[in-house]
Amino acid sequence: MRVVFSLLLAGLLLYFSPVMGAGKYKVIDVKNGGSVSGTVLLKGKLPNPERIAVAKNPDTCGTEDRLIKWVEAGDKGGLQNMVVYLYKVKKGKGWKDDTGTYEIDQKDCDFTPWLKIVPKGSKLVVKNSDPVLHNIHIRELKGVKPGKRYRPVKKTMFNEGQPPGSGDINAEIKTRMKDNFVRINCEAHNFMFAWMFAADHPYVVQTSADGSFSIDDIPPGKYKLRAWHPTLGLQQQKIKVASGGSITHDFIFKSKK
Numbered sequence: 335m336r337v338v339f340s341l342l343l344a345g346l347l348l349y350f351s352p353v354m355g356a357g358k359y360k361v362i363d364v365k366n367g368g369s370v371s372g373t374v375l376l377k378g379k380l381p382n383p384e385r386i387a388v389a390k391n392p393d394t395c396g397t398e399d400r401l402i403k404w405v406e407a408g409d410k411g412g413l414q415n416m417v418v419y420l421y422k423v424k425k426g427k428g429w430k431d432d433t434g435t436y437e438i439d440q441k442d443c444d445f446t447p448w449l450k451i452v453p454k455g456s457k458l459v460v461k462n463s464d465p466v467l468h469n470i471h472i473r474e475l476k477g478v479k480p481g482k483r484y485r486p487v488k489k490t491m492f493n494e495g496q497p498p499g500s501g502d503i504n505a506e507i508k509t510r511m512k513d514n515f516v517r518i519n520c521e522a523h524n525f526m527f528a529w530m531f532a533a534d535h536p537y538v539v540q541t542s543a544d545g546s547f548s549i550d551d552i553p554p555g556k557y558k559l560r561a562w563h564p565t566l567g568l569q570q571q572k573i574k575v576a577s578g579g580s581i582t583h584d585f586i587f588k589s590k591k
Contacts, residue, residue: 358424358534359423359424359425359426359534359535360424360425361425361426361427361428362425362426362427362553364426364427364551364552364553366577366578367426367427367550367551367552367553367554367575367577367578368550368552368553368554368575368576368577368578368579368580368581369548369549369550369551369552369575369579369580369581370548370549370552370559370573370575370580370581370582370583371546371547371548371549371580371581371582372418372546372547372582372583372584372585373412373541373544373545373546373547373584373585374412374413374416374418374541374545374547374561374563374584374585374586374587375410375411375412375413375545375584375585375586375587376405376407376411376412376413376545376566376586376587376588376589377411377586377587377588377589378588378589379589380405380407380589381404381405381589381590383401383402383403383404384401384402384404385399385400385401385402386399386400386402386524386525387399387400388400388443388525389524390522390523391443391464391466391523394442394443394464394465394466395442395443395466395523396442396443400525402525402527404564404565405563405565405566405589407545408543408544408545410544410545411545412541412542412543412544412545412546413541413545413563413566413587414541414542414543414545415448415449415529415540415541415563415564416540416541416545416547416561416562416563416585417449417451417531417538417539417540417541417561417562417563418538418539418540418541418547418549418559418560418561418562418585419514419531419533419537419538419539419549419559419560419562420535420537420538420549420552420557420558420559420560421557421558421559421560421570422534422558423534423535423537423557425553426535426536426537426551426552426553427536427537427551428536429453429536430536435456435457435458435459436450436452436456436457436458436459437458437459437461438450438458438459438460438461438528439461439462439463440460440461440462440463440464440468440470440496440520440526441463441464442464443464443466443468443520443523443525443526444526445518445520445526445527445528447528448527448528448529449528449529449530449531449540449564450528450529450530450531451530451531451533451538451539451540452530452531452532452533453532453533453536454511454532454533454534459502459503460496460502460503461502462496462497462498462500464498465498465499466498466522467495467496467497467498467522468495468496468520468522468523468526469493469494469495469496469520469521469522470492470493470494470496470503470518470520470521471490471492471493471518471519471520471521472490472491472492472493472516472517472518472530473488473489473490473491473516473517473518474488474489474491474511474512474513474515474516475487475488475513475515475516475517476488476489476512476513478513478515478562478567478568479568480560480568480569480570481567481568481569481570482567486515488517491511491516493521495521495522511532514531514532514533514534515529515531515532515562515564516529516530516531516532517529517564518530529564531562537549537552552575553575554575554576554577554579555574555575556572556573556574556575557572557573557574557575558570558571558572558573559571559572559573559583561585561587563587565590566587566588566590567587569585569587571583571585
């Protein structure tokens, strides 16, 4: 049994520093932009899921142990639940189909999905569809560096209980968020987890089931391409995008035993 993770955010409005936030990014009309594509692969044995016993609310959460798949890969090693993005882009295309509001639900003691990309400054709504108490705890991960094993500092952004029938959480969170990485868990149930990537710009995608990715409409120039996994870490590669050009780059992450 796999746990499905999600971003639980209820009526939350994130405000970010004008230095690091969305205000620094300038939307322009990108003409004859380039693209980068590739695959994120796992090298080594796929880690076994972590088994966590369900110790409370069995009528809603079930009685079987939760098997937490921290790392998921396809038959050919393609890594799911990766975020691939361009680092520190100053100008480019606008967000496509962005409503400005993102919604998360807690259902059957799961967060869905495991990973969510949300533009900085978005409104985020947290729902509780379960007849039990949940307590969403959202923390910024600070100190995530490329190519290094790290134990990031966890800075609380939001921590609030949500009793059944209490309705959506409506709160305002203000933070000077330096990085983009966010961990979410339920303090009432120790097997509920989720992750969020708070994006500065639209040049960010989540890998497909086979680990593939593609980013398009990139203005010509030199960039740093990054790939992030919540438990495997962060990698970076310098790339150069030509006008109308297309380049390929693959990332390989080593399994952590």
